[in-house]
Amino acid sequence: MPERRTSYEIYWEILVYCKSPKTFTSLIGRCDLNSKTGQEHLRFLVDRGYLAIEKDGERTRYVATERAAEYISLFSRLYQGLFDSGPGFRL
Amino acid sequence: MTDTSGRRFGKELTSFFVLVLLNLALGALVMAFGMQIMVTAIIEYSGEGYLSVLFSVTRVVIGAAGICAGIFWIKTSAKIFKGIKNVREEYRNSPDPVPDRALTGWIVTLLAHYRENRTVIMQMALIGTIGGAIFLAFGVTNLVQGVQAVAADTGQVYGYLAFFAAAVNMTIGIGTIYFARGFRTYARVWDMRLDQAGKGEESLKQALESR
Numbered sequence: 189m190p191e192r193r194t195s196y197e198i199y200w201e202i203l204v205y206c207k208s209p210k211t212f213t214s215l216i217g218r219c220d221l222n223s224k225t226g227q228e229h230l231r232f233l234v235d236r237g238y239l240a241i242e243k244d245g246e247r248t249r250y251v252a253t254e255r256a257a258e259y260i261s262l263f264s265r266l267y268q269g270l271f272d273s274g275p276g277f278r279l
Numbered sequence: 280m281t282d283t284s285g286r287r288f289g290k291e292l293t294s295f296f297v298l299v300l301l302n303l304a305l306g307a308l309v310m311a312f313g314m315q316i317m318v319t320a321i322i323e324y325s326g327e328g329y330l331s332v333l334f335s336v337t338r339v340v341i342g343a344a345g346i347c348a349g350i351f352w353i354k355t356s357a358k359i360f361k362g363i364k365n366v367r368e369e370y371r372n373s374p375d376p377v378p379d380r381a382l383t384g385w386i387v388t389l390l391a392h393y394r395e396n397r398t399v400i401m402q403m404a405l406i407g408t409i410g411g412a413i414f415l416a417f418g419v420t421n422l423v424q425g426v427q428a429v430a431a432d433t434g435q436v437y438g439y440l441a442f443f444a445a446a447v448n449m450t451i452g453i454g455t456i457y458f459a460r461g462f463r464t465y466a467r468v469w470d471m472r473l474d475q476a477g478k479g480e481e482s483l484k485q486a487l488e489s490r
Contacts, residue, residue: 192391194476196483200387204380236487262486264383266479270472271284271291271386277468279294279461 198229200263203256209242209249285377288385289370296367298461299360302403305455306352309410313345348410355399362392390476393469400466407459414452421445
């Protein structure tokens with residue numbers, strides 16, 4: 189079975205969801221990820237400065253940085269562009 | 280951009296939603312026809328003569344095939360329907376113009392839905408075409424029976440009933456082929472979008488890895 193979402197789509201979902209600080213558990217639940225792939229995606233985004241880690245006592249929370257806005261904007265432009273050009277579907 | 284894209288997205292979503300709903304109804308109709316053929320064959324079964332038995336068995340098999348095709352039809356349509364129902368509800372409850380992030384999220388959801396159901400959608404297009412052709416063939420057969428009955432001047436009522444059956448079968452046949460064409464068009468449009476999204480990934484990759 190083909191992958192439902194690409195990594196880029198998952199990054200976008202994570203960054204949009206982390207507009208306000210979110211825990212790992214709520215994040216993988218909301219973005220429909222398993223623990224392993226969730227960790228991988230988060231590490232990738234943290235390493236590149238798109239997500240920041242906030243420590244709140246025992247809890248670790250993730251929040252999107254200003255840099256994430258650039259990616260979110262580019263992604264939205266590209267995906268909404270799919271409906272701007274080319275033939276559409278009509279019954 | 281959001282407004283234009285949002286409106287276009289909404290129109291397409293509604294069109295596809297209606298197509299899947301009608302297809303669901305068609306599946307139920309195919310199943311009902313299958314049952315009718317099978318039950319009639321069993322009721323009319325006389326058991327006299329080899330040819331009569333063979334004819335009855337053939338009708339039962341055709342009826343059973345119709346029921347199976349109808350069940351498959353309903354099951355696959357319901358699966359496709361389930362995937363777009365939530366997006367449509369959210370879209371209908373959203374303000375106008377549609378919020379930027381919500382629209383992008385729905386597009387991502389529908390792309391994922393298409394990736395997952397591409398094979399099923401292509402199957403619907405194929406089965407719809409075959410099913411439509413079978414209904415049209417039934418319709419033509421009824422038409423010939425009607426013309427023969429009226430021309431022979433032996434069974435006017437039978438002739439009119441045959442014409443009525445021809446009209447029903449041909450309407451369903453044309454409708455089915457039309458829906459199959461709808462699925463093919465949908466697949467073609469979304470294949471192009473998948474391709475376009477794939478090309479856009481390069482710039483996303485660059486943006487992500489530029490740091």
